[in-house]
Amino acid sequence: MSKKVAVTGGSGKLGSACVVALVEDGWEVFNFDLAPPREPRCSFTRLDLTDYGQVVEAFAGIDELHDGVDAVVHLAAIPGATHAGNAATFVNNITATYHVFQAARLLEIHNVVWASSETLLGYPFNRPPVYVPLDEDVPKLPEVAYSLAKDLEEEMAAQFCRWDPEQKLIGLRFSNVMAPADYEEFPSYEADPASRKWNLWSYIDARDGAQAVLDALAYDQPGFDTFVIAADETVMSTPSLELMDAFFPGVEVRSEIDGTAALCSTAKAHRILGFTPNHRWRDHVPGAATNR
Numbered sequence: 701m702s703k704k705v706a707v708t709g710g711s712g713k714l715g716s717a718c719v720v721a722l723v724e725d726g727w728e729v730f731n732f733d734l735a736p737p738r739e740p741r742c743s744f745t746r747l748d749l750t751d752y753g754q755v756v757e758a759f760a761g762i763d764e765l766h767d768g769v770d771a772v773v774h775l776a777a778i779p780g781a782t783h784a785g786n787a788a789t790f791v792n793n794i795t796a797t798y799h800v801f802q803a804a805r806l807l808e809i810h811n812v813v814w815a816s817s818e819t820l821l822g823y824p825f826n827r828p829p830v831y832v833p834l835d836e837d838v839p840k841l842p843e844v845a846y847s848l849a850k851d852l853e854e855e856m857a858a859q860f861c862r863w864d865p866e867q868k869l870i871g872l873r874f875s876n877v878m879a880p881a882d883y884e885e886f887p888s889y890e891a892d893p894a895s896r897k898w899n900l901w902s903y904i905d906a907r908d909g910a911q912a913v914l915d916a917l918a919y920d921q922p923g924f925d926t927f928v929i930a931a932d933e934t935v936m937s938t939p940s941l942e943l944m945d946a947f948f949p950g951v952e953v954r955s956e957i958d959g960t961a962a963l964c965s966t967a968k969a970h971r972i973l974g975f976t977p978n979h980r981w982r983d984h985v986p987g988a989a990t991n992r
């Protein structure tokens with residue numbers, strides 16, 4: 701059976717892990733990105749997603765590369781609020797995502813998974829969260845241009861799925877993506893918990909993010925949906941409820957949060973997609989304290 705997937709942003713931090721996971725899962729992978737990959741694991745074609753024609757060709761077929769793909773994993777973006785100016789971030793990201801959704805619609809590629817972001821839930825939490833653990837029912841509160849674009853991308857996805865009932869568009873609201881090399885820095889957060897308050901001390905291992913992409917691609921129901929994708933623990937050793945008391949006193953705690961358990965919930969992703977995060981920072985840092 702044909703399993704060809706176009707990955708946008710396959711040269712990036714999350715994209716590299718996704719390319720590895722997809723190749724290992726038996727997909728024929730085509731990476732489309734402005735930047736070349738650091739370690740090529742599949743074909744790479746340079747493309748600018750803000751040019752619709754290039755996106756249509758990338759998905760429809762390119763001589764000697766492929767003559768169509770079965771699925772799209774759209775990860776390319778300016779990946780945060782602090783990498784470029786507000787307008788540059790907003791315009792690049794929302795334009796790219798419109799082009800990806802529209803090209804998929806034109807070519808009837810119904811299996812599309814893309815990177816949304818936890819940041820639309822209130823980053824950088826200068827205002828307290830409405831409740832914890834954050835889940836898919838918490839009101840969306842984008843506070844910066846980057847997360848406003850992610851919010852509007854989700855709105856677009858809902859409409860694209862309304863237009864075509866066979867379309868699947870799954871938005872994975874990734875937490876802060878970490879590679880194993882990032883974990884050595886984690887113990888230093890303990891001295892300055894405020895430095896990670898902006899996402900309620902959350903993270904996701906890039907390999908677990910890639911697993912969520914595989915799970916979302918395998919999910920066979922059409923329609924639009926979103927899922928929080930995060931580790932099941934925080935980046936801290938201080939218990940999570942102590943952090944809440946110190947930084948967000950009085951915020952409603954809706955379910956039991958033991959020890960250093962995460963302040964965002966992947967229960968929906970587990971229930972519907974079968975997603976389970978398997979990689980923990982503590983397993984990569986010798987002697988890391990465990991309060992769980």
Ligand SMILES: NC(=O)c1ccc[n+]([C@@H]2O[C@H](COP(=O)([O-])OP(=O)(O)OC[C@H]3O[C@@H](n4cnc5c(N)ncnc54)[C@H](O)[C@@H]3O)[C@@H](O)[C@H]2O)c1
Pocket residue numbers: 708709710711712713714715732733734735747748749750774775776777778779780792796815816817818873874875876877878
């Ligand atoms: N890094 C995080 O903590 C985080 C958290 C939540 C969501 N996300 C989302 O996950 C996705 C991947 O993030 P990442 O951390 O791997 O970022 P990254 O910067 O490492 O990779 C993004 C890639 O997108 C490419 N790109 C950007 N604009 C492009 C364009 N117009 N045309 C073609 N390629 C373009 C870049 O060249 C880059 O290789 C992004 O959509 C990001 O918003 C990231």
